Amino acid sequence: MKKISVGFMVAMMFFIGGLGMLSVAMQLSYKSAVTTIGGPATFPTFVLVILVFFSGVLVLTEYKKIRSGTYDTFKYEPGDFKRILSVIVASFFYLLVIEATGYLIATFIFTAVLMWLFGVREKTPFIVITVIYPILIFFTFKTLLNIPLP
């Protein structure tokens, strides 16, 4: 993986995102019924100006670190990043599948995929957990707590 400064990346995200949201906040009204500064835009503007200012400071600080070569990077051992990405992608797929198949079928599959991605290879815990856990959750929420699941 390329050496990306994680601090710089996150600081830039806050800085750009903050500026974008500030422009949205400034389109709201600053006036309230009683005062000229008590409207819905006042507090967001106040908070976002602070956010943009401090993230700007952080961008500069992190940039200096990049110049001096002392910055923190995304450090991963081989395979770790792929594993995290796989779990995130599998989670998004799970949410798509659950709409089509309902909770139980989607969760059986998702549990098995997760167990595999987390490195559970022993047959007994793999099968027992994959089958029992989704049913246990279903029973707890739907029957005991009266909370419906998809």
Place this chain on the structure above:
Amino acid sequence: MFTLASVLFCFIGTCIGIIFGAIPGLTTTMAIALFLPFTFGMEAIPAFALLLGLYCGGVYGGSITAILINTPGTPAAAATALDGYPLARQGKALEALSLATLASFIGGMFSCIVLILVAPQLAKVALSFGPPEYFAISFFGLSMVATLAADNIVKGVIAACFGLFIAMIGIDPIGGSLRFTFGTIHLIAGIDLICALIGLFAISEVFSKLETIYRDKGLGHMEQIKGKFVTLKILKANAFNFLRSSIIGTIIGIIPATGVGMANWVSYNEAKRATRHPELFGKGSYEGVAASEAANNAVTGGAMVPLLTLGVPGDTMTAILLGALMIQGLAPGPKLFIDHPEVVTGIYGMLALANFFMLAVGLGLINLFVKIIKVPAKVLMPLVLIMCFVGSYAIQNSLFDVYVTLIFGIIGYLLVKAKFPIPPILLGIILGPLIESNFRRSITMSRGDMSIFFTRPISAVFIGIALIAMVAPILREKLTAKKA
């Protein structure tokens, strides 16, 4: 108050809390966040029975692994490991564990009594507070967390502002206009607190754990539980130590942004300063274990004081409990004592009961817990992730909430990688509506005159302390850099 359901939930909560507290990588905050969705269908007192059980059990649970494997399950037990593990290596594991359990019980009960005595009086005083005072106290709480939770104050402030921004999404709390919804109906009600909470504190932790899970060798060597229970002689010798540590823990609990992590170290150091045998500290001192454990559990009752009386949480765990109060449709703050005295009494009762269960379980079922905490993280983490999704769906039966939870999990993971503190984000989300609505009410009261925050003494003091807390570290850093 003490219905069968409440007692049962309190017991279950305490047991699960101990497990989450004991296993390194699982946290008390994660436990409370994960089990919060279970309380949606419950009444207030059983819901709090479960959550307070998790809270007390979780804070205590860290001592088990601190003593047996020299790895504290939570930061709350970091100081316990210094003397608990040497005691276990000397064949006195049971003595250390039972002392830790009793100390935790004494600290927990002491703080519970302080809560019962102090909270109603403070609530009476708080009834006279107006919007400027509430704004100042909330601002103080948030700024303390932003400055103390982070190594870098700039990151702390950014995190707090991010949390405040998240809280602003949806309907404006005063005028009712829509903000930052971008035409989506899903965002009109705002970002659900529980989604953000589960994402930031549980899912991000699962992703972080994935980085090491393949190299995880488990808990490693665990000392055997042998020896005898702690003797009455040791307990008597530590009587003053218990009291001092309980007072320290309770006071630290009341102060926002400090919490269990600080309490156990301050108390440990005070015990070391006061003892006649400082040479034993770090080599297996009973006083060290007692001081650390009494103090960290004393935080639980102390932290409930500002939560119940002012509606201002001091740390992430009480912030979740504040969220739980809101879910139950209860407005935290002094009016809770007038409108729902039965809930306040129920909370006192359940906190005390959780301490009794912690004592019973800690002394009686310790061997069973040691077996459970040996379950490897690679098996537990997938289960945690699924529970996160199901829990966030249960909030409003909406898959949109689950997507939001997952996105917050990714954001939380990235922020942890960039060494941003997560607690200020949560406090920002929770305190955001309180800070904004009181800010705007104050401005309306003064017809736009900002000096209202500085002309009222309580408000001026809290804002002053908050500003000093934010500026002092920056000035100190500059001065140190100049000297260097």
